[in-house]
Amino acid sequence: MRTFEKSTKLEHICYDIRGPVMDEANRMIARGEEILKLNIGNPAPFGFRTPQAVLDAMAAHLEETEGYSDSKGLPEARRAIQAYSEKKHLPNVSLDDIYTGNGVSELITLSMQALLNDGDEVLVPAPDYPLWTASVTLAGGTAVHYLCDEAASWYPDIQDMERKITDRTKAIVVINPNNPTGVLYPRAVLEEIAELARCHDLILFADEIYDRLVMDGKEHVALASVAPDRLVVSFNGLSKSHLIAGYRCGWMCLAGDKSHAQGYIAGLNLLSSMRLCSNVPVQAVIPTALSELESTEAMLVPGGRIYEQREYIVKAINDIPGLSTVRPEAAFYIFPKIDSACFHIHDDEKFVLDFLKEKHILLTHGGGFHWNQPDHFRIVYLPEVAQLQEACGRLGDFLAHYQQE
Helix, strand or coil, X not given: CCCCCCCHHHHHHHHHHHCHHHHHHHHHHHCXXXXXXXXXXXXXXXXXXXXXXXXXXXXXXXXXXXXXXXXXXXXXXXXXXXXXXXXXXXXXXXXHHEEEECHHHHHHHHHHHHHCCCXXXXXXXXXXXXXXXXXXXXXXXXXXXXXXXXXXXXXXCHHHHHHCCCCCEEEEEEECCCCCCCCCCCHHHHHHHHHHXXXXXXXXXXXXXXXXXXXXXXXXXXXXXXCCCCXXXXXXXXXXXXXXXXXXXXXXXXXXXXXXXXXXXXXXXXXXHHCCCCCHHHHCCHHHHHHCCHXXXXXXXXXXXXXXXXXXXXXXXXXXXXXXXCCCCECCXXXXXXCHXXXXXXXXXXXXXXXXXXXXXXXXXXXXXXXXXXXXXEEECCCXXXXXXXXXXXXXXXXXXXXXX
């Protein structure tokens, strides 16, 4: 009888972030133990609620959104996305260049499947959002990780990026604002990346889903706006900015110069048609959501929940002996550094597992984001300040005695 085996390479990549720590958390939950989950960017468990206008829009359109839509999405949804793209200065985006998806994750995978042949390479940041590496691998490609430099505010190391370009490199992935570091890239850095893509004839993939979650009065610059002569595939959605993570509402825009990418676009159209369409009732809320940004903006200024939680977590982390962090400017993630020599840490996954077992708090180790040193972990700072105070107190207590064997 014929047998089928999983791809061990892909299984290893996925197990980095969904492996023994998550398995142990699930066992603890099954035993009735209470776990504080600081491992995933899911706003709903922490009291964040979808804006009422978005809920009302979905209810109002339910009856008229039965059945499939066009494979790329409802025209009115794509018109709203097109208007938002113009506001962000994405060049040359028509309605046909816009694809709605069941979250950005689905579209990332689709975009890699349409592009890559076995052995093709894609530059992906380290640390990364791990779906990018998994999607490249699933499509038969090789994810080559370029360094984001903590000493330089976690900005991409352009020289490292250039050193890793080969004749098999097809594209560069840029995650801005960044997950897991929470850092926002300035225009000058984006221009350097665009020039690199220009010199080596590469496609740019811009994961910008946190572009509406920027603090401190700073401006998010869309990568496509500084690279009008390149094909830039931009990803965005409502899961984070409008607190509807479970609704699965994302989109992808093809911006810039598409004249040499007709084969790739044909592949995207085929794959888009094969899954019929994305969630139609959720597509109907996109116009309302993109015109209702006040509730999001209110969370990001002094007195707003995300801002105040960011202020607390930065100080609390830096006050714990053996920890330090770069101040995040966007999203709701922080990526602290732990003095691995001080705690004899050689396995960051074991560190977060030990912390989970003793203190019942679930974090994600740096290796889950393809960071190759055992000296970082990610905290999702969505809980209210009182919960973050409790979590940081437990972390400080834990580190006061922790030594890894």
